[in-house]
Amino acid sequence: MKKANASETLVRESLSLRDKKHLWHPLTQHKLHPDMLGIAKAKGAVLYDEDGKEYIDGIASWYTSAYGHCNTYITDRVYAQMQKLDQVVFSGFTHEPAVKLSEELIKLLPENQEKLFFSDNGSTATEIGIKMALQFHFNQGRKRKTLLAFEEGFHGDTFGAMSVSGLSVYNGPFEEFFIDVERIAVPTDENIESILLQLEARLQQNDIAGFIYEPLVQGAAAMKMHKAENLDRILVLLKKHEVLTIADEVMTGFGKTGKAFASDHIASKPDIICMSKALTAGLVPMAITSCTLEVYNAFYSDDLAKGLFHGHTYTANPLACTAALAGLDLLRSQEIQDSIKRIIASHQGFDLKIKNHPKVARTRQCGIIYALDLNVKMERYGNLRDQIFRHFMNNGVFLRPLGSTVYISAPYVITDAQLQKIYATIEDLLNRI
Numbered sequence: 001m002k003k004a005n006a007s008e009t010l011v012r013e014s015l016s017l018r019d020k021k022h023l024w025h026p027l028t029q030h031k032l033h034p035d036m037l038g039i040a041k042a043k044g045a046v047l048y049d050e051d052g053k054e055y056i057d058g059i060a061s062w063y064t065s066a067y068g069h070c071n072t073y074i075t076d077r078v079y080a081q082m083q084k085l086d087q088v089v090f091s092g093f094t095h096e097p098a099v100k101l102s103e104e105l106i107k108l109l110p111e112n113q114e115k116l117f118f119s120d121n122g123s124t125a126t127e128i129g130i131k132m133a134l135q136f137h138f139n140q141g142r143k144r145k146t147l148l149a150f151e152e153g154f155h156g157d158t159f160g161a162m163s164v165s166g167l168s169v170y171n172g173p174f175e176e177f178f179i180d181v182e183r184i185a186v187p188t189d190e191n192i193e194s195i196l197l198q199l200e201a202r203l204q205q206n207d208i209a210g211f212i213y214e215p216l217v218q219g220a221a222a223m224k225m226h227k228a229e230n231l232d233r234i235l236v237l238l239k240k241h242e243v244l245t246i247a248d249e250v251m252t253g254f255g256k257t258g259k260a261f262a263s264d265h266i267a268s269k270p271d272i273i274c275m276s277k278a279l280t281a282g283l284v285p286m287a288i289t290s291c292t293l294e295v296y297n298a299f300y301s302d303d304l305a306k307g308l309f310h311g312h313t314y315t316a317n318p319l320a321c322t323a324a325l326a327g328l329d330l331l332r333s334q335e336i337q338d339s340i341k342r343i344i345a346s347h348q349g350f351d352l353k354i355k356n357h358p359k360v361a362r363t364r365q366c367g368i369i370y371a372l373d374l375n376v377k378m379e380r381y382g383n384l385r386d387q388i389f390r391h392f393m394n395n396g397v398f399l400r401p402l403g404s405t406v407y408i409s410a411p412y413v414i415t416d417a418q419l420q421k422i423y424a425t426i427e428d429l430l431n432r433i
Contacts, residue, residue, distance in 0.1 A: 065282030123156025133210030154220030
């Protein structure tokens, strides 16, 4: 690490002070956590602060920068697009990046997906999926106003997304305003038969519009994982009763589970898929909600009111579409596919080494996502969690514990040496707590 000179120190302090004057950061109680670390640049799997200190980005900046930061293949493509078309209203107009992205993404999605609706972040992607499910039945004269969701699910921060999310730490002040949602347990080998019996009885009322779920991995629930086979049995039953299935692939999409989408592991394909985060490789915001032709046709009518009247100013922004197209090229490349396999194997080796450590309660892995639960009692956002976070940062590793859960979801371009440093820092933590 290079030593900061006086002018650099002044810049760092000035940035921190300026931040405090006006900025309100996400998921932050500013009275308890007033200081924000200034990041000056990023490249590959590394973040650099204003003193030049390096931090390996072990979570790809909330699962977005899947192909590494400032990837020139992506930035060069976006720069070229900036010279031709930066932004245009997507209502009444279209453009090459959006059309091309639709053609390429449909090839990658499960084969039942036919139509794409653009928005600008993960919450709006799920919000639109929820609205599609509710209006799908409304347009056909069915009174179905209830949604199903998993316990401990998380689908975003807008009102519909909050309604179907089961983590009350995020939802408390707003719950009395939510839409009608019922929750079911996440399936295990032990409870799947009970879930199916309860669902079969509940479905007889014919009032459930849709079921939204995070396939295979519940991210905000501390990377809680479930089997594809058990989820598939639930989806088959719901489809039998004409309940639309909505896969929230905002976190799991674009290679993280070892396949393009988590839904690729499951026989029963969703009616609707929600995408964001790695969609645009962490460069610019954008989201897409895809659906089957059957869903789309329920809105296709001579009756204007049956249309999906939802829109965002930057819908299908040409620069975001271009970033997404470049990201798809990289995802399909042999280099990235080999790297995904390398990371999966590396995690498996690390798991063999530490899963029986006395301070490890349990471990789990799905593709490049690896998680371990510490065998210690602690609050999700308590002091011990903050100490663990500081341990990682002090050692040049950016991991963001979810309570007692430490997880890795690094960029696909991370090197073996960088992975080993992450592992070593976790091992050091286990030997200290």
